[in-house]
Amino acid sequence: MKQSLIEACNKMASLKESLNLVKIKARLNELDELQQALDFWNDPDAARRTIKEYNTSKELYESFHTNEKALTGLLESVEEMTKVYDEEMFMLIEEEYHDIIKNFEEFEIKVLLSHDYD
Secondary structure, three states, rough: OHHHHHHHHHHHHHHHHHHHHHHHHHHHHHHHHHHHHHHHOHHHHHHHHHHHHHHHHHHHHHHHHHHHHHHHHHHHHHHHHHOOOOOOHHHHHHHHHHHHHHHHHHHHHHHHHHHOOO
């Protein structure tokens, strides 16, 4: 379990680098400013494209951080459990492990198959 979590954390680090989250965050800020402009709806098609780009980028950015936090938090729990073993805690961690790994794998596939990052 621990090795699998370490591998998933390493994959997250690689995804973080390839996604260039700093650039995505900067673009989110730009798009947010555009949406606040008084003339934003003067061109409805451009406004829709801006909103779509914002929503897609925001979902990617937030999903990345949600997965990263879940993986690192679970890894910390597993490392703590190796110091003090508790059967009940192990069962909870194992259940959480399967959910987190499933979510991470779905996120990874989504990112890797996305035409923007393919």
